[in-house]
Amino acid sequence: MAADKDAAFVLPRGATGFFRPKDGPLPEVDRRTFRAALYEAARAGDGRVGEIEERTYPRTFHTGTVDVGLGEYVVLCHAHHPWIAFAEERREWYAAADSPL
Numbered sequence: 530m531a532a533d534k535d536a537a538f539v540l541p542r543g544a545t546g547f548f549r550p551k552d553g554p555l556p557e558v559d560r561r562t563f564r565a566a567l568y569e570a571a572r573a574g575d576g577r578v579g580e581i582e583e584r585t586y587p588r589t590f591h592t593g594t595v596d597v598g599l600g601e602y603v604v605l606c607h608a609h610h611p612w613i614a615f616a617e618e619r620r621e622w623y624a625a626a627d628s629p630l
Contacts (some may be wrong), residue, residue: 544610576595578593581593
């Protein structure tokens with residue numbers, strides 16, 4: 530990827546889910562690393578870790594939950610880079626074609 534002098538930041542190879550196999554394998558964020566981060570976040574917030582689901586194709590993220598008080602926080606962890614995002618709810622991101630989603 531060519532760097533654009535006006536870009537705020539450059540995304541690393543594989544960040545968007547697209548890559549060229551000839552460039553070699555992408556880095557992997559290990560499930561254990563994600564699990565450790567969830568437990569640290571839960572401890573910091575006086576909460577507990579809920580479900581943890583390792584990514585499976587075609588998803589490019591691991592999923593976990595942290596329960597704090599009456600709230601549940603859904604955490605998505607990029608499978609190739611140490612980035613996280615938050616979602617309002619757990620859901621099947623790649624539902625079957627005949628699904629009403």
